[in-house]
Amino acid sequence: MTLNGVIVHRRPYPSPNPHVVLEEITYWSDGHKVKGMMAEPIATGNYEGIIYLRGGMQHIGMVRPARIAQFAAQGFVVFAPYYRGNRGGEGRDEFAGADRQDAVYAIDVLKQNPKTNRDKIHLFAFSRGGIMALWTAILRDDIASVVTWAGVSDVVFTYKERKDMRRMMKRVIGGTPNNMPEGYRERTALFRIDEIDAPVLIIHGMLDTNVSFQQAVLLENALREQQKDYETWYFPQYTHYFPPVQNAQLVRDLCDWMRKQGD
Numbered sequence: 001m002t003l004n005g006v007i008v009h010r011r012p013y014p015s016p017n018p019h020v021v022l023e024e025i026t027y028w029s030d031g032h033k034v035k036g037m038m039a040e041p042i043a044t045g046n047y048e049g050i051i052y053l054r055g056g057m058q059h060i061g062m063v064r065p066a067r068i069a070q071f072a073a074q075g076f077v078v079f080a081p082y083y084r085g086n087r088g089g090e091g092r093d094e095f096a097g098a099d100r101q102d103a104v105y106a107i108d109v110l111k112q113n114p115k116t117n118r119d120k121i122h123l124f125a126f127s128r129g130g131i132m133a134l135w136t137a138i139l140r141d142d143i144a145s146v147v148t149w150a151g152v153s154d155v156v157f158t159y160k161e162r163k164d165m166r167r168m169m170k171r172v173i174g175g176t177p178n179n180m181p182e183g184y185r186e187r188t189a190l191f192r193i194d195e196i197d198a199p200v201l202i203i204h205g206m207l208d209t210n211v212s213f214q215q216a217v218l219l220e221n222a223l224r225e226q227q228k229d230y231e232t233w234y235f236p237q238y239t240h241y242f243p244p245v246q247n248a249q250l251v252r253d254l255c256d257w258m259r260k261q262g263d
Contacts, residue, residue: 005028005106005108009026010090013065013164016069019043019093020041022037022038023038027123030091031085032129038109038113039067039068039079040078045075045115048122049077049078050122051122052068052080057168058234061126062086066112067141079106080176080222081102083099094172095250096128099185100136104139107121107143122261128152133147134151137198144258144261145261146198147203147258148202151219154188155220193219193228194226198222200229202219202234202255204216205235205241208238209239214222
């Protein structure tokens with residue numbers, strides 16, 4: 001019997017929002033106990049679900065309770081995996097290697113919440129989470145929509161543009177795109193975009209230097225070539241991070257966009 005997606009442990013977590021309940025969940029993923037955070041509206045209801053795929057690596061870019069509560073407050077049940085090897089979880093964060101399964105099985109965790117509408121599960125990704133979301137949409141056929149905000153789409157491109165990340169990527173992936181190209185190629189979802197059936201929304205600040213705007217263009221081109229359903233929201237005035245007021249408005253807008261998919 002497979003244990004993937006089975007919840008091992010859950011504990012209440014302090015919520016920054018009086019209308020949202022938080023829990024830290026431990027679940028099985030490929031033999032590892034992996035942790036993540038669940039956020040749900042207190043009010044009784046049947047809510048669409050969001051898998052929130054965080055950016056960063058290890059402690060950098062870790063899931064913030066206030067951020068996932070912000071999405072739950074829009075009327076969604078949200079589950080955000082920390083990815084293996086983080087916050088006491090077993091295994092090793094592999095930057096979209098085998099750890100992509102942590103996102104895949106997170107959907108089964110989310111579906112166990114009694115308030116979740118199991119037929120409407122969306123993916124929201126930020127930064128490194130973008131590549132995790134693309135793989136999840138490739139590997140599962142029960143995704144209602146994908147939103148990738150400042151998302152990584154090409155790991156080779158990331159290596160070339162982020163000199164400060166090269167040491168980490170060499171260690172985690174096992175070399176460089178020149179001497180270990182298969183490790184980078186197998187992480188790059190652009191080669192399998194044809195397997196994504198869910199509509200995709202690409203959000204990107206055109207002044208982004210953390211994940212360059214070119215990564216959004218690469219994804220857009222791949223989706224267009226495969227005649228996929230996609231939309232782009234590009235912002236010429238913003239970087240990787242949007243000002244708080246615009247950020248909050250964009251969260252409301254993208255949540256509205258999610259709800260419209262598949263109606």
